[in-house]
Amino acid sequence: MRWLDDPILDMQHLTMRFGGLVAVNDLSFKAARGDITALIGPNGAGKTTVFNCITGFYKPTEGMLSLRHVDGASFLLERLPGHSIAWKAKVARTFQNIRLFSGMTVLENLLVAQHNPLMIASGFTFLGVLGLPSYTKAERAAMDKAKYWLDKTGLLARADDPAGDLPYGAQRRLEIARAMCTEPVLLCLDEPAAGLNPRESHELNELLLSVRKDHATSILLIEHDMSVVMEISDHVVVLDYGTKIADGTPAEVKHDQKVIAAYLGVDDRDVEKVEAEVGV
Numbered sequence: 001m002r003w004l005d006d007p008i009l010d011m012q013h014l015t016m017r018f019g020g021l022v023a024v025n026d027l028s029f030k031a032a033r034g035d036i037t038a039l040i041g042p043n044g045a046g047k048t049t050v051f052n053c054i055t056g057f058y059k060p061t062e063g064m065l066s067l068r069h070v071d072g073a074s075f076l077l078e079r080l081p082g083h084s085i086a087w088k089a090k091v092a093r094t095f096q097n098i099r100l101f102s103g104m105t106v107l108e109n110l111l112v113a114q115h116n117p118l119m120i121a122s123g124f125t126f127l128g129v130l131g132l133p134s135y136t137k138a139e140r141a142a143m144d145k146a147k148y149w150l151d152k153t154g155l156l157a158r159a160d161d162p163a164g165d166l167p168y169g170a171q172r173r174l175e176i177a178r179a180m181c182t183e184p185v186l187l188c189l190d191e192p193a194a195g196l197n198p199r200e201s202h203e204l205n206e207l208l209l210s211v212r213k214d215h216a217t218s219i220l221l222i223e224h225d226m227s228v229v230m231e232i233s234d235h236v237v238v239l240d241y242g243t244k245i246a247d248g249t250p251a252e253v254k255h256d257q258k259v260i261a262a263y264l265g266v267d268d269r270d271v272e273k274v275e276a277e278v279g280v
């Protein structure tokens, strides 16, 4: 299990309670550097809550979330404010419901994502914006990066259109492009294939495989579309009612009786019967 050797994310005993409800229950797993790790499970299993804990939207009730960069710098995410998780630990995310700046153009969405390096180049002053050569250089770099991701996501021709006018699948790709403009080491994608047709879903797979191959970005993926999960994931972690029920390669998880039972909603003792019926 190579994800134990060089984990980018090491989650230990994560628990998140909302009053009496335990949304995530003592969850531990490791995500390897350079892997696509999928977090799957039936509705309400706690997947988005895990993302919200990683990205600082929620402070976990208990547990440790350790992220380690390739240079050895490490971050305890549960102790950092959300903006430091994005900016210093370099974790980016997309949302289950698309959250673009829909009135801004496609290009502007990608430039806004690069606000931090531009502010540093300006020396945090208005004078910087007017004259500093470092600002002009940073502005050019931001534009180049935006163009690169527009090209990569097939959106170059739509650069000047309002983001809200794009078809649904294109908006999903723009969200990924925007997240990638922040140069994350860990990209958390919440159901990126939701609402996509089979062709768009295939294009998404290609895009994510290329993000993994060409950039130093590891991916954590929540996804209900099993064709996406099984085709591109290196490692799958399965949650049910907030508890981890399986952790392995896609092939291992696919044949795990507890996973089949959780997805099909049957008792453990009926799993073999169901397996025979579905031909696993």
Ligand SMILES: Nc1ncnc2c1ncn2[C@@H]1O[C@H](COP(=O)(O)OP(=O)(O)OP(=O)(O)O)[C@@H](O)[C@H]1O
Pocket (backbone or CB within 6 Å): 018, 021, 022, 023, 041, 042, 043, 044, 045, 046, 047, 048, 049, 050
């Ligand atoms: N802010 C909150 N307050 C109270 N309960 C919450 C909150 N956020 C999530 N929950 C509850 O925690 C449980 C897990 O929800 P979560 O959204 O993490 O599941 P999920 O696996 O992402 O589901 P889905 O696949 O439907 O998106 C659910 O019972 C949900 O109602």
